[in-house]
Amino acid sequence: MKRRDFVGLSGLAAGALFIPTFPGFAGNLVDPARLLEPGVDVAIKKRLADAGLNAAKAAGATYADVRIGRSLNQNVFTREKQVQGISSTESYGAGIRVIANGTWGFAATNSVTEAGIAKAAQLAVQIAKANSKVQKEKVQLAPVKGHGEVSWKTPIQQNAFEVPIKDKVDLLLSVNAKALDMGASFINSTIQQVNEQKYFASTDGSYIDQDIHRIYPSFGVTAIDRASGKFRTRQALSSPMGLGYEYLTPKASDKIAGPAGSDVVGYKSSYDMLEDVASATKQVKQKLTAKSVTPGKYDLVLDPHHLGLTIHESVGHPLELDRVLGYEANYAGTSFATLEWKAKNIPYGSKLVNIVADKLQPGSLGAVGYDDEGVKTKQWDLIKEGTLVDYQKIRDQAHMVGQNESDGCCYAQNWADVQFQRMPNVSLQPGKTKLSVDEMVKNVDKGIYIAGNGSFSIDQQRYNFQFGGQVFYAIEKGQITGMLEDVAYQANTQEFWNSCSAVCDQSDYRLFGAFNDGKGQPSQSSAVSHGSATTRFNGVNVINTARKIG
Amino acid sequence: MAILSKDEAQALLKKVLSYSTADECAVSLNGRNTGNIRYARNSVSTAGAADSVSLAVESRFGKRSGIATCNEFDDATLKRCVQRAEEIARLAPESPEYMPLLGPQTYLAPPSAATTLLTATTRAQAAAESMALCAAKNLTAAGFLDGGTRFQALRNSKGLEAYQQSTNTDFSVTVRTADGRGSGYAIGDATDPAKLNAKVLTQRAADKALGSVNAKAIEPGKYTVILEPAALMDGGDLSLLGGLLYGLDARSADEGRSFMTKKGGGNRKGEKLFDERITIYSDPMNAEVPGSAFDGDGLPTKRMSWVEKGVVKNLFYSRFWAEKNKQTATAFPSGFVMAGGTQSTAELIKGTAKGILVTRLWYIREVDPQTLLYTGLTRDGTFYIENGAIKFPIKNLRFNESPIIMLNNIEAIGRPQRLAGCMIPPLKIRDFTFTSLSDAI
Numbered sequence: 009m010k011r012r013d014f015v016g017l018s019g020l021a022a023g024a025l026f027i028p029t030f031p032g033f034a035g036n037l038v039d040p041a042r043l044l045e046p047g048v049d050v051a052i053k054k055r056l057a058d059a060g061l062n063a064a065k066a067a068g069a070t071y072a073d074v075r076i077g078r079s080l081n082q083n084v085f086t087r088e089k090q091v092q093g094i095s096s097t098e099s100y101g102a103g104i105r106v107i108a109n110g111t112w113g114f115a116a117t118n119s120v121t122e123a124g125i126a127k128a129a130q131l132a133v134q135i136a137k138a139n140s141k142v143q144k145e146k147v148q149l150a151p152v153k154g155h156g157e158v159s160w161k162t163p164i165q166q167n168a169f170e171v172p173i174k175d176k177v178d179l180l181l182s183v184n185a186k187a188l189d190m191g192a193s194f195i196n197s198t199i200q201q202v203n204e205q206k207y208f209a210s211t212d213g214s215y216i217d218q219d220i221h222r223i224y225p226s227f228g229v230t231a232i233d234r235a236s237g238k239f240r241t242r243q244a245l246s247s248p249m250g251l252g253y254e255y256l257t258p259k260a261s262d263k264i265a266g267p268a269g270s271d272v273v274g275y276k277s278s279y280d281m282l283e284d285v286a287s288a289t290k291q292v293k294q295k296l297t298a299k300s301v302t303p304g305k306y307d308l309v310l311d312p313h314h315l316g317l318t319i320h321e322s323v324g325h326p327l328e329l330d331r332v333l334g335y336e337a338n339y340a341g342t343s344f345a346t347l348e349w350k351a352k353n354i355p356y357g358s359k360l361v362n363i364v365a366d367k368l369q370p371g372s373l374g375a376v377g378y379d380d381e382g383v384k385t386k387q388w389d390l391i392k393e394g395t396l397v398d399y400q401k402i403r404d405q406a407h408m409v410g411q412n413e414s415d416g417c418c419y420a421q422n423w424a425d426v427q428f429q430r431m432p433n434v435s436l437q438p439g440k441t442k443l444s445v446d447e448m449v450k451n452v453d454k455g456i457y458i459a460g461n462g463s464f465s466i467d468q469q470r471y472n473f474q475f476g477g478q479v480f481y482a483i484e485k486g487q488i489t490g491m492l493e494d495v496a497y498q499a500n501t502q503e504f505w506n507s508c509s510a511v512c513d514q515s516d517y518r519l520f521g522a523f524n525d526g527k528g529q530p531s532q533s534s535a536v537s538h539g540s541a542t543t544r545f546n547g548v549n550v551i552n553t554a555r556k557i558g
Numbered sequence: 559m560a561i562l563s564k565d566e567a568q569a570l571l572k573k574v575l576s577y578s579t580a581d582e583c584a585v586s587l588n589g590r591n592t593g594n595i596r597y598a599r600n601s602v603s604t605a606g607a608a609d610s611v612s613l614a615v616e617s618r619f620g621k622r623s624g625i626a627t628c629n630e631f632d633d634a635t636l637k638r639c640v641q642r643a644e645e646i647a648r649l650a651p652e653s654p655e656y657m658p659l660l661g662p663q664t665y666l667a668p669p670s671a672a673t674t675l676l677t678a679t680t681r682a683q684a685a686a687e688s689m690a691l692c693a694a695k696n697l698t699a700a701g702f703l704d705g706g707t708r709f710q711a712l713r714n715s716k717g718l719e720a721y722q723q724s725t726n727t728d729f730s731v732t733v734r735t736a737d738g739r740g741s742g743y744a745i746g747d748a749t750d751p752a753k754l755n756a757k758v759l760t761q762r763a764a765d766k767a768l769g770s771v772n773a774k775a776i777e778p779g780k781y782t783v784i785l786e787p788a789a790l791m792d793g794g795d796l797s798l799l800g801g802l803l804y805g806l807d808a809r810s811a812d813e814g815r816s817f818m819t820k821k822g823g824g825n826r827k828g829e830k831l832f833d834e835r836i837t838i839y840s841d842p843m844n845a846e847v848p849g850s851a852f853d854g855d856g857l858p859t860k861r862m863s864w865v866e867k868g869v870v871k872n873l874f875y876s877r878f879w880a881e882k883n884k885q886t887a888t889a890f891p892s893g894f895v896m897a898g899g900t901q902s903t904a905e906l907i908k909g910t911a912k913g914i915l916v917t918r919l920w921y922i923r924e925v926d927p928q929t930l931l932y933t934g935l936t937r938d939g940t941f942y943i944e945n946g947a948i949k950f951p952i953k954n955l956r957f958n959e960s961p962i963i964m965l966n967n968i969e970a971i972g973r974p975q976r977l978a979g980c981m982i983p984p985l986k987i988r989d990f991t992f993t994s995l996s997d998a999i
Binding site for chain 1 (some may be wrong): 600604605606614628648651698702820865925958960962993997
């Protein structure tokens with residue numbers, strides 16, 4: 009976070025919060041009605057893209073792709089009884105990536121004309137040729153057949169951009185009112201929406217038009233005990249989803265109760281924001297007086313809304329092939345799961361651990377028809393019965409692990425940014441034997457049930473991690489006995505996944521989402537989901553995080 | 559047109575203001591001309607450049623405000639942008655935190671920006687030298703070099719006019735041994751790229767990589783540590799010192815949800831929270847880290863004392879919160895200066911009987927906002943010190959520590975160095991809490 013964000017969070021008058029520093033790339037602030045106007049016709053986009061591809065080839069490129077992108081965002085932010093800010097942004101431009109002299113080159117322009125795109129293509133070729141002089145390894149692309157002219161759209165029921173802003177404000181203010189009525193000291197609530205309209209064309213003969221939607225409603229409730237100066241927060245148990253506004257129409261069939269005595273409700277494909285804020289307000293007040301945890305070894309029962317982030321950090325990231333190969337060494341880090349480590353067949357987890365990568369799952373953040381280098385998306389195994397079987401890879405990496413197919417997980421956050429390998433959805437498969445969360449808890453002698461994600465930290469090779477949560481409940485002799493506070497667990501990735509002793513069945517399975525996963529320099533954001541059912545891990549080291557500062 | 563002069567920028571803003579029909583109007587221009595190169599595995603991976611200018615228009619009718627932006631500057635586009643801001647303002651709810659626009663202000667003139675900047679060619683040369691140095695020693699370099707010029711101009715209907723230009727170049731490099739058993743890191747930034755030597759920094763990272771092979775495990779626990787500046791401030795607010803300094807916010811403290819909250823109500827401004835050797839201030843006129851002359855509102859920056867001899871002297875007050883609480887509004891600075899002594903890191907090591915040298919901390923996250931407890935890990939060069947010398951490299955460790963506790967456990971303060979737009983000294987701290995070991999290299 010930089011100074012600008014600091015000022016925003018400090019409660020500056022609504023407006024200044026949302027001025028992007030460089031709207032050309034981050035999106036221009038526009039009237040909300042503008043977000044409902046259609047983008048450029050697909051036939052025009054094809055003509056524009058061809059101008060870029062032809063210019064690149066004429067300048068000496070052996071491969072080129074053009075991405076014409078229109079990114080629409082709308083965010084509504086409120087606190088207590090007031091609207092803090094509403095922003096509607098539109099970003100429109102084209103990014104051109106080429107290979108010349110065996111080297112990548114990239115350029116972007118917001119001049120979306122045949123001349124503008126052709127000029128950017130020529131610049132991309134110039135950059136590729138200049139960089140080829142200090143290039144050691146020539147780019148090799150896994151083959152992709154051209155798809156011709158195709159399209160894909162997130163299967164949404166209600167476009168959230170078509171819902172009047174007033175309805176969103178009314179929902180958020182009613183959520184806030186509920187919390188305040190129930191005794192919360194403060195509440196912030198938001199609805200964030202994204203629509204990526206992407207057109208991809210490449211010299212392989214693909215012309216792909218995609219319309220991608222995401223939505224993320226959320227809140228944070230704070231309770232304060234003025235006399236002691238103690239404060240606690242509870243964040244929403246919603247997930248960002250690849251859905252439309254229908255996510256905010258709650259359905260009873262999408263609700264999953266946590267274990268008896270926990271007062272936790274999880275959500276599948278729809279979210280009851282009013283119900284969750286009521287639970288949150290009740291829980292945040294309980295957190296002020298909850299018992300401080302005694303450190304030691306506990307069996308952990310982890311709710312999917314918590315476990316999703318642990319999967320993200322300890323499985324999703326270490327199996328990104330660019331990290332494994334060293335491309336992220338200076339920033340995000342490398343990985344313990346090297347090719348040499350994989351060859352030893354050391355168990356990543358117990359036999360119950362089956363983890364799939366996927367770009368198809370309906371409602372997920374990662375679902376698209378084709379990735380940002382024109383590869384049709386798929387699902388594949390990463391960990392099978394505890395053994396690492398594959399990584400996440402894109403076209404220029406497949407040959408490095410002796411394969412000849414991309415996994416279709418190449419992504420750029422915007423037309424102005426170069427695409428690179430990003431995490432697909434990475435999900436733990438539910439147990440094959442019928443098991444409810446209550447049945448799971450019944451067998452735990454000394455444990456902690458954790459829901460929601462809190463503080464999280466992991467080393468640069470993904471061995472050692474520490475996670476907090478939103479709510480913690482003690483389990484004693486098969487029963488939830490009360491709320492705990494000051495809980496964080498520390499573990500080693502392999503020891504943790506090898507301690508996995510039970511996974512609830514499909515009926516408990518749901519998606520958690522990371523809306524802004526960061527990687528790369530300059531850093532780019534991507535959104536990804538992680539599915540799981542409630543899962544048990546035996547004998548995990550829990551620390552007490554309470555401190556005194558005088 | 560990325561970098562406009564003061565006259566060019568103000569002429570454009572004056573024209574935009576002339577299109578306004580709102581009660582109040584504020585306009586701003588931001589521009590940059592920057593470029594970067596990224597490399598890994600001793601080979602260039604990506605290179606990019608950004609050359610852009612954007613205009614933001616804020617229109618106000620009473621307490622209703624609307625903002626629109628654009629990045630084309632023909633008269634028709636400018637007029638449309640103003641109209642759009644006015645349309646959005648008319649539809650917006652009234653802001654209960656409305657503050658009138660500022661009138662004319664007087665600004666300091668921070669030391670001027672650099673005149674000679676890196677180009678795509680000189681960036682590639684610097685990267686090539688860094689990679690060649692490593693390749694010659696059978697080491698692998700991954701680095702990022704990024705920088706250029708930026709400008710910002712403000713003008714409003716109350717007569718405020720402001721303009722500033724700045725330059726900055728950032729470089730960081732991680733060097734690893736070919737067998738992956740050693741890793742070292744170095745980072746630097748400068749207003750004038752001539753003062754940033756990528757080769758020297760790469761050599762430092764290479765030395766740490768070679769020195770960190772065959773790391774031994776030590777028991778987690780409380781240790782005396784020497785934290786190099788990168789271990790204190792690399793990562794902005796997600797750093798040990800940054801988290802503390804960016805958290806000095808009056809509103810969250812007054813609302814009861816900050817480590818600066820006072821038991822029973824109010825905030826802890828004026829209290830001695832740290833060792834009396836801790837003094838931290840900001841100064842836009844500092845020759846080594848020149849700062850911004852104004853913030854996004856147009857509020858002038860000046861020398862501000864944040865912590866003096868361990869006492870918290872100021873908190874950040876937004877204009878709204880300052881007026882509500884009869885305080886003076888604070889323009890937040892672009893960087894901090896932490897006062898220090900004259901000892902280098904090497905001299906601090908010489909004076910240490912037993913301790914740990916930490917090059918860098920990583921994945922720092924807040925565990926408890928009440929106590930500002932943070933967790934994270936050491937990375938890229940962690941060494942055991944005995945009898946005034948580095949004895950051997952050690953495996954990385956996870957810490958759980960609060961910077962508030964840390965700044966009460968000061969043993970020694972070294973000579974400040976520039977890092978991330980701040981001047982930060984290496985600190986020698988006793989009883990720094992490590993809670994587990996990591997196998998990461």
